[in-house]
Amino acid sequence: MLSEEDISLDLVTKGKQSALSRIAIRIARRNGLDEQMVIRGLFDHECLGSTGIGRGVAIPHALLGMISSPAASLTRLAQPIDFDGPDDDPVDLIYTILWPASATSAFLPALSQICRLLRASQVRARLRQARTSDEALAILEAKPVPAISTNLHTCCFEPGVLVSRHLSNA
Template structure:
């Protein structure tokens, strides 16, 4: 699924202020629940279960919490920028301040890994994370993300 289809104009939150990783996941689950009319505690439990398998921090201040959910109708991706970085147990030791959360329907595994891969691909360059940290609005951040997908030398998601 292309980034422009995965993220819509409303799918960004540029001022989250969690105190730690647990609180961030709670906030993301609440945001997802409101957008999907899906049970927030179920989203939170699934995100936490995935994090117990290993941190979803990508390094360089970026996190990619993701999970598949039973009964979810359509995928949801959220871009969150934190007001201050938090420890996300990243391998490089860098705290996270940019977060891309992806929720995917359990019964529709096709496209899940390519979607995650596409996000990782556009984040490879140093420029995009820096630009996202300076975006003035959610719409601007998502436009930057979509433009990076178009400019990516690899095949789009």
């Protein structure tokens, strides 16, 4: 789901709302989406409960009717921010996912897979030390987890890697 252009390292932000807005605008522009719809989708979901999963990680996400393929971004913040996570640890790694509302059956398996990836302490530590977007992408690609299928309706898991360059370009 990610390419180097979808990764932002050391984003300076003032807090959760600012971070979500800036990430939403970036992912919307990168994928030719309406910025306000993406912002609203992420904020609406965040109002239901924090997407912080603990250990300094948040995975904000939204199901959107206006997209036909998933879009994602990985953001490492320059300074951790409060994200109301379950462990109250401030967040510095934010993996944002926009998913087609027409493919909801594939969404939860994909979200679960990303959660498992980012719960790995070695992955988090290496992402926090990455110096370039390319290096961060290589860290995600190196983790031995099943890939997300490009068939959004069945989301079959295939051997390989989580990060699929062609999925975001579909």
